[in-house]
Amino acid sequence: MSKRVKFNLEIEVKSSPNILYSYLSSPSGLAEWFCDDVNVHSGNYIFQWDGAEQEAELVRAQNNKSVRFRWLDGPEDEYFEMEVRVDDLTGDVALVITDFCDAGDEKSSEQLWESQIQELKMAIGS
Secondary structure, three states: OOOEEEEEEEEEOOOOHHHHHHHHHOHHHHHHHOOOEEEEEOOEEEEEEOOEEEEEEEEEEEOOOEEEEEEOOOOOOOOEEEEEEEOOOOOOEEEEEEEEEEOOOHHHHHHHHHHHHHHHHHHHOO
């Protein structure tokens, strides 16, 4: 099994923090850009893509700040987190992604996230 590594990605998003957060934390918001559909069952989020499902536990949610999910079929110590960061000086809003991938796959994983965030920006109108 190849080594897994953590990576971070920060992308500016022209949105208010609370609107952006709603797209990161609510099933309807996530279905606008992250996947085809989301259902919540027994506190877990069931993400659907092209008929396939993947279930994640909501590990942590800080209102208008961040959400952290852990795939139930993934390693216990891995997660993906989406954090809303506001620059104190400029007021610029950025989305900071933390995720894990196989060593050597960082570039393709970042490109996948960048593609998804472009979908998010279109959904928000950013």
